[in-house]
Each structure stands twice: as structure tokens, then as C-alpha cells.
Amino acid sequence: MTCAFSTEQIASLSAPLDRAKVRQREQGRSKVSYLEGWQVIAEANRIFGFDGWQRETIEVRCVSQAERTIGRDQRPGWGVTYTARVRVTVGGPTSAAAVIREGCGAGHGIDADLGQAHESALKEAETDAMKRALMTFGNPFGLALYDKQQREVTQSAGESSAPRTASASNGSRSIHRSPSPATPSASDDPGLTPLDPAVIRQILDTLRGLPRPVLEGFTKAFRKRFQVPEEATSIADRICQRRHHDWIEAFLVQHEAAA
Numbered sequence: 001m002t003c004a005f006s007t008e009q010i011a012s013l014s015a016p017l018d019r020a021k022v023r024q025r026e027q028g029r030s031k032v033s034y035l036e037g038w039q040v041i042a043e044a045n046r047i048f049g050f051d052g053w054q055r056e057t058i059e060v061r062c063v064s065q066a067e068r069t070i071g072r073d074q075r076p077g078w079g080v081t082y083t084a085r086v087r088v089t090v091g092g093p094t095s096a097a098a099v100i101r102e103g104c105g106a107g108h109g110i111d112a113d114l115g116q117a118h119e120s121a122l123k124e125a126e127t128d129a130m131k132r133a134l135m136t137f138g139n140p141f142g143l144a145l146y147d148k149q150q151r152e153v154t155q156s157a158g159e160s161s162a163p164r165t166a167s168a169s170n171g172s173r174s175i176h177r178s179p180s181p182a183t184p185s186a187s188d189d190p191g192l193t194p195l196d197p198a199v200i201r202q203i204l205d206t207l208r209g210l211p212r213p214v215l216e217g218f219t220k221a222f223r224k225r226f227q228v229p230e231e232a233t234s235i236a237d238r239i240c241q242r243r244h245h246d247w248i249e250a251f252l253v254q255h256e257a258a259a
Helices: 009-013 039-048 114-135 197-208 212-225 242-258
Strands: 024-026 030-034 051-068 073-091 099-111
Touching: 009 039, 009 212, 009 242, 039 114, 051 099, 051 114, 099 114, 197 212, 197 242, 212 242
Parallel strands: none
Antiparallel strands: 024 030, 051 073, 073 099
């Protein structure tokens, strides 16, 4: 049977989840880790391609609607709950094989306006169901968060260790990884490992060869991803760590796929 995913996609799906993308919220007396809906969609676009996947809402149902008080001033309002089932399809007629996953979710809306409460609950239920469907594809979509020890979530700079990241070649625009140093970095985060100067030069040469519109899009995305200050006139000196290499490699893979 032909695999539906490319080597680069498999590497991305197998890679640990970046802790910087994880959010937390209070639930009862504990904190729950989760990914925001826009983040999950952005990852699907990055890994599968903007035209490489689709979602379809199979079912939505309002399971609860009741009057209730809201806010500190106990204003009259509404509480609404929806459930939803969403189907995610990766690939299509032109791919080796389509992969289909489904997920169920729930959403709750509280508002003084009944229509607004319904809208909030419906959107939340569809997003929740979509995230649960995409979660089955791997760590970048939140699968790693279901492990209570979160062993497949990269550690932040202040933590002691991090899982090893997967690597892949993107073919025509492959950037070679510098060898890991014999001793770990101060934070023990592989993403913070300095790049060899020769690798940095190769990355910059590759980027200079990109079409101008693509290069401009890359620069804007890199600044946003790594929070480069607006006053910085160039990003060349910001490309210095393995995390930068990995992100750039993923960008080039996506560019090649879309070309």
C-alpha cells in the first residue's frame, strides 16, 4: 500500500510539540494544557498544504438551552451547549490515498443575547471537534498533550531536558544540519543548539535564491515566529540556532510543494 504522506510530512507529524504553542486554562482545581484552534489550522496548512486538507462538519446538535444569570451583577442571560462531529480529510483524488479522521466536541456559550450564546457555543463545538480529529495525526496537533508526562513536548529554556526532534531532507533545497556538540547547551534544549557558520552561510545563500515575493513572505513569517523587533533592519543575524534551521527547512518544503 502506498503511503499517503511524504517523508517531510512524516517527519513533521513525528516531531515533538513545541511548548511555546501550548496554552493553559483553569478547569476546576487544575490546569489543562491545550492548543488554540487557529494554531491547529496553521499547523495543518504547514504540514499538509493549504489545499491539501479539508474539514467537514458532519453533525451539530444543540443539547442544552436555559436561562441563567451571568456576570457579577447577576444579569439575566442564557447558557447554551452544542455538540458537533467534524470530519477531516487529508489528500484527495490527486494524492496516493486520502486519509479520513473524525472527532467529536462540545461548546458552551453564555451571553445576555440568546443568538450570541448560540453562535459562541456552535463555533466552540466545531473547533473542538476539528482539533480532536486532527489530534489523531500526531504531536503537532496536540497528541503529545494526552501524555500526562508530556514526554513529546519540547522543553522551555528553563527546563532540564527535551525530547529529540525529528529531522528530514526536503530534496532540492535541503539544508544540512550541523553536528550536535559533544556537550549539551546550557538549557539542554536541542532547539537552542548554535548552528555551524558554514550551515548559516548555506541557509542565507538558499534564501537569497528565492523569488522576491516568496522571500518577502518568508521574512515576514520569520519575524513573526521568532518575534524579531521591528527596528531590526535584517534577520540574517537572527538565524543562528537549530530551531531557526528547522523552521526554515519546513518553510522551504512547503514552498517547494506549492511551486
